[in-house]
Amino acid sequence: MTEPVLSLEHATRRYGGFTAVDDLSFAVRPGEIYGFLGQNGAGKTTTLRMIMDIVPPTSGTVRVLGSTSPRNVRRRVGYLPEERGLYRKMKAADSIAYFARLKGVPRAEARSRADALLERFGLGEFRKTKIEALSKGMAQKVQLLSVIAHEPELLILDEPFSGLDPVNQQLLEDMIGELRAGGRTIVFSTHVMEHAERLCDRFLMIAHGKKVFEGTLAEARALDGERLVLVTPDDPAPLRGVPGIASIAPLGGERFALLLNEGADSQAILAACLQHGVTVNGFGADATSLHELFFRFAGASPAPDVQREAA
Template identity: 45%
Template sequence: MADDLVVRASGLCKYFGDRLVVDGVDLEVPQGRIYGVLGPNGAGKTTTLRMLLGILEPDRGSRTIFGHANPRAVGDRIGYLPEERGLYPAMKCREAIAFMGALRGLDWKEGRARAGDLLEAAGLGHAVDDKIRKLSKGMAQLVQLLGSIVHRPDLIVLDEPFSGLDPVNQERLEALIRAEQERGATIVFSTHVMAHAERLCDRLAIIAGGRRRFEGTVDDARAKLPMHALYTPRVAGNGLAALLPADAVPAGDGFRFLLPADGIEPVLERVMKGGHGIAGLSIERPSLHDAFVRIVGRDNMGDVE
């Protein structure tokens, strides 16, 4: 797996004055994956991404991108959407995207052609010749994203890309991220919204208080908590509770309890033999929100949605 890592960071630390804002963060991003950096605002996500890209130098630790210790040496292979948005308001959409591609070495004519295709695919074909100042905030944000991928980078780094977008443009952005992965790109994005991480990420890191608290898949995070069973009998009555696990508690017309280590089958066998039957049964998996609370503590939730 080490040979397939696009991004590797080890022990990244960064001080602003005497304040330690990133404290020993390790990250490993496999090629071709969507990797999320999840945490509240102020957790150190932006500073971590900027150190990965060489915008900031770490005070301690190391990082490599495509095996290079100097990220700027492979800058043309990277697309970056910063947290602070900024486009020239008098530029037309097509020219703004082509201009950003030219900064990464893309031919101007080719950039304009690709810009038109990207705008059309993103549902913004009608705005190809509109000036940036005429666009809504969400549309302008999508145009800036298109400008960061027009040169077809191998690594795309997006800092809070969903911030401020309405649901329609959020869906467009998710579709764009998946399309870039299908093209073969590796995507790293930061977010404080659970739903985006849960839907998109192959792997994720959870950062709180400047420290990495977890790294793995969404299922790995959920596995930090046990699953629950919700059982509804067909026939209730005395003696049912004694057939259920000791932690069973009433829930609606049935009972809720931790899924036993030996599975649900022995419980079902007992209630069937006891004549109570099964009117309903569901297994509840922990959510990413539940896992986040377990991993970082409720006091560190901040503005995570």
């Protein structure tokens, strides 16, 4: 079995009497995009800082690229912190080359890589533009290019989509996909579930510092059970207690989610709608979104810091 690129075993981080990360274990496989999901304050950034050896775990083990001392493999890792840090007076190409040199890339090679990356990702004409003159989206792209210029094996990205408009979020998603296609392993944290749903091979859900789920979207949906969507102008309350229906939840407008018990017969449930006088304008299977799964597994209520993006 291939050794994980990154793993935590019973990692805990306490600050005085507060436990930010509580007995957390997970593993990231080579070449995958791994999402780290949770509300603000769930412990995501603290975990990433333990991985980067910025803060040590109070107890437990962190292993990065086969080493239990992450500091020893830092040159093989690219890290984009939540707090961005570009020198605003520096030109785009100079900034990328500078960070590459900090990771041990020779001067001439660093300059060559900076120019090549800017061309590859559509910023070639801005190579001599100062960071302060770039748009926020462009500056964020330069920041990410600064993180990958030394060609790391593992990328750790803390809230990489934060503050970007939808167009630049899509551009960043495309960049992450291209980097994975080039053989990188990528771990990114987010509180916006749609990014993870589109990008991730697997993901970890964390709430109050604890793991609540790790696996694929298909595995999460299998645990949640089969779901039907009923479109009706009527109150579906008469369906409560119908055999096979575990719960009914509003989805907005005239749409309602019917969560089914294992082995439930959807045709029998459709017949029950008619028997109970519930008008059926739409009826069919529907895949539960990662956004909904998170709230179900984490036992949380939707909050301002965990938002669904507009379709």
